[in-house]
Amino acid sequence: MTWTDERVALLKKLWMEGLSASQIAAELSGGVTRNAVIGKVHRLKLSARAKPTNVAPRAKAPRPSAPRRPSSGGGGISRTATTSATNASSQRRTTAAPTLGATALKMDMAPEMELEVSAKTADLIIPVEERVSLLQLTEKTCKWPIGDPMNPDFHFCGRHSDEGKPYCEFHSRRAYHQIERKKR
C-alpha cells in the first residue's frame, strides 16, 4: 500500500488528534502496521504532536550497530547477542526481617475519620484485616498505596503479587495500562 495524499492527510489528522500509532494503523486499511505509521510520522517530521512550548532533549539515542535483519542466506547462525554479560554477583535481598514474636503493634486509628476518608477516596477499599503497613511489605505483596499518607489509615494493598512485580494483578493493570484502552 502506498501513502496517498488522502492516507497521509488522515494520518496527520489522527496523529494530531492524539491517537496512538497502532490505532491509526488500524484506522488505515491495507495492512499498515504501527511501525509504518510511526516511520511515516517521523519522515513527515511531525512527531511533536501537542507540544506547545517544549524542547525535548534528545538524550536517548542508542546505536549499537548490530545487525538489524537476518537478510538472506542459509547460514542458520543464531543471532549476534548484543549484550551477553550475566551478573551473578548482584544479589539483593530487601527482607525487612521483622522481629519474630515481639510484634509491638499498637494500631489505634480513628474509625470515624476512616469512614469519611475512604468514602471520599472511594477507589478501592481493602478490608482492615488485609491491610498492610509499609514494614510488612515483601517481594510478594502489592505495594499499591491506598489513602493519603498523611492520614492514619494509609495502607498498602498487600495482596498477592508475583515476585518481581511490584503490584498485584489488578493494580499492575492500573499502574501501567492507561485507564481505558480504546479498541475497535
Next chain:
DNA sequence: CCCTGATTCGC
C-alpha cells in the same frame, strides 16, 4: 505480559 513512541538501516 500488555502497550507506547523512537531509531536504525536493509531494501
Next chain:
DNA sequence: GCGAATCAGG
C-alpha cells in the same frame, strides 16, 4: 521513501 526489527520506557 518505506517499514521490520529493535530499543527504551510506562
